[in-house]
Amino acid sequence: MSDKGLLNSLTLARGTLDRAAERRDDAEWFDSVWEWPTTRVVIVHQGRTLVRGGTDLAGAPVELAFLTPVLAPVDGVRVLLAVEDEVAHVALLVDHAVQPWDAPEGSRWAGLREVGAGLGDRDAGLLVPAVALANWHGGHPRCPRCGEASVPSQAGWSRTCPADSSMHFPRSDPAVIVLVSDDDDRALLGRRVDWPPELFSTLAGFVEAGESAEMTVLREISEEAGVDIDPSSLRYLGSQPWPFPASLMLGYRAAVAAGSRVAEPDGVEIVEVRWFTRDEMRAGCEDGSLRIPSQISIARRLIEHWYGSALPDSWSNS
Numbered sequence: 001m002s003d004k005g006l007l008n009s010l011t012l013a014r015g016t017l018d019r020a021a022e023r024r025d026d027a028e029w030f031d032s033v034w035e036w037p038t039t040r041v042v043i044v045h046q047g048r049t050l051v052r053g054g055t056d057l058a059g060a061p062v063e064l065a066f067l068t069p070v071l072a073p074v075d076g077v078r079v080l081l082a083v084e085d086e087v088a089h090v091a092l093l094v095d096h097a098v099q100p101w102d103a104p105e106g107s108r109w110a111g112l113r114e115v116g117a118g119l120g121d122r123d124a125g126l127l128v129p130a131v132a133l134a135n136w137h138g139g140h141p142r143c144p145r146c147g148e149a150s151v152p153s154q155a156g157w158s159r160t161c162p163a164d165s166s167m168h169f170p171r172s173d174p175a176v177i178v179l180v181s182d183d184d185d186r187a188l189l190g191r192r193v194d195w196p197p198e199l200f201s202t203l204a205g206f207v208e209a210g211e212s213a214e215m216t217v218l219r220e221i222s223e224e225a226g227v228d229i230d231p232s233s234l235r236y237l238g239s240q241p242w243p244f245p246a247s248l249m250l251g252y253r254a255a256v257a258a259g260s261r262v263a264e265p266d267g268v269e270i271v272e273v274r275w276f277t278r279d280e281m282r283a284g285c286e287d288g289s290l291r292i293p294s295q296i297s298i299a300r301r302l303i304e305h306w307y308g309s310a311l312p313d314s315w316s317n318s
């Protein structure tokens with residue numbers, strides 16, 4: 001792994017299709033797309049979508065199982081995800097309150113966390129925004145100004161209030177995630193209060209109002225682990241959406257400041273922090289006493305960036 005440049009091919013930051021944003025304001029055209037037999041529908045219901053394959057290592061890789069509009073059993077919020085070679089890809093976001101139904105033959109329901117790492121670039125680039133928008137539409141049914149029920153607009157990429165005509169857009173909440181290392185090149189990992197005792201990961205936290213991402217790194221590491229960061233050591237390594245429900249993870253590496261306080265967990269969010277050498281990490285993961293996050297998370301990639309190589313799937317929690 002090169003130590004230069006940004007992390008590439010982050011699991012949830014992929015995509016190959018044209019989002020065709022210039023078509024979003026053409027409501028008549030978007031309505032007509034639903035009549036096309038070629039339109040590919042990505043259904044999202046209660047955080048899951050339809051996939052096929054991927055159930056055993058020897059079989060076909062997991063991929064989205066597209067419906068056609070006439071085969072969609074229920075309606076919902078329609079979102080224009082992409083247009084490629086005159087084939088429209090539309091997310092159909094079904095209301096959470098609708099009862100689950102059986103997957104069509106040959107397909108199954110699966111969540112993004114479960115299948116995200118196995119999907120190809122095209123399908124990951126379709127499902128991630130579909131899940132993000134499903135969370136946003138589901139959680140923001142009303143106008144934040146006047147409380148009136150708002151309606152989807154711009155091919156599902158905004159909502160408009162019929163009472164005051166205000167428009168509202170999906171939000172992503174920025175959060176930093178940081179691999180901190182010390183003078184001996186050990187990595188600082190922490191365990192959250194709600195995690196199993198063997199799971200450790202890089203520290204993370206939301207960017208607060210009026211704060212830069214770099215300010216958040218210094219504050220969060222100080223709050224969660226009691227460690228002082230050398231501000232000049234900060235290095236941005238890339239980002240990926242984390243639509244559970246609406247985060248954008250900004251990945252950094254950082255070095256502990258000379259004369260820093262000793263690492264100590266805040267005892268509230270983080271109940272344990274430890275410095276790991278590579279040998280300690282390998283030994284722990286191999287004997288099962290330690291687990292690190294799976295491929296879907298940027299935390300995994302930050303750890304691999306520090307470690308110096310890709311790490312086995314068996315080292316992760318799932």
Ligand SMILES: [Zn+2]
Nearest residue numbers: 143146161164
């Ligand atoms: Zn309103």
